[in-house]
Amino acid sequence: MPIIAIDLDRDAYEMELPIIKKAYIEHKINFIKSSALSALDELLNEVNRVSYQKYHERLLELVKVGGILVYDNTLWFGTVAMPEECVKETMKPNRQHIIEFNKFLASDTHVQISQVPIGDGIAICWQL
Numbered sequence: 001m002p003i004i005a006i007d008l009d010r011d012a013y014e015m016e017l018p019i020i021k022k023a024y025i026e027h028k029i030n031f032i033k034s035s036a037l038s039a040l041d042e043l044l045n046e047v048n049r050v051s052y053q054k055y056h057e058r059l060l061e062l063v064k065v066g067g068i069l070v071y072d073n074t075l076w077f078g079t080v081a082m083p084e085e086c087v088k089e090t091m092k093p094n095r096q097h098i099i100e101f102n103k104f105l106a107s108d109t110h111v112q113i114s115q116v117p118i119g120d121g122i123a124i125c126w127q128l
Contacts, residue, residue, distance in 0.1 A: 003029045004062075006039045052101040060110055060127060067127045069111065074102055075121025 111125040
């Protein structure tokens with residue numbers, strides 16, 4: 001089963017490449033240097049600008065039952081857990097989108113999720 005890694009910054013992938021090679025899984029990873037939407041559009045042969053919820057819907061089409069979806073930045077510098085009045089104004093617009101996305105994932109009956117406080121937060125979703 002191939003792993004598709006999508007990111008605008010290949011340097012992050014390159015940093016982990018020695019570990020990937022040591023695990024003998026480099027051949028299983030398809031790194032796509034792109035925005036997630038562009039790559040997903042290409043994979044599904046559609047062109048459409050959408051929200052995180054739409055990313056999720058598209059990914060569910062591509063990933064089989066039992067597959068894993070991982071979303072980065074789901075804690076948004078910890079602001080998703082802060083009271084509104086403690087959040088810097090510059091962080092508020094994206095914070096609200098992340099909060100809405102996290103609620104969306106939590107209510108999605110197609111996946112079981114785990115929010116992991118690593119880095120800026122990752123949501124790991126197992127497709128049911």
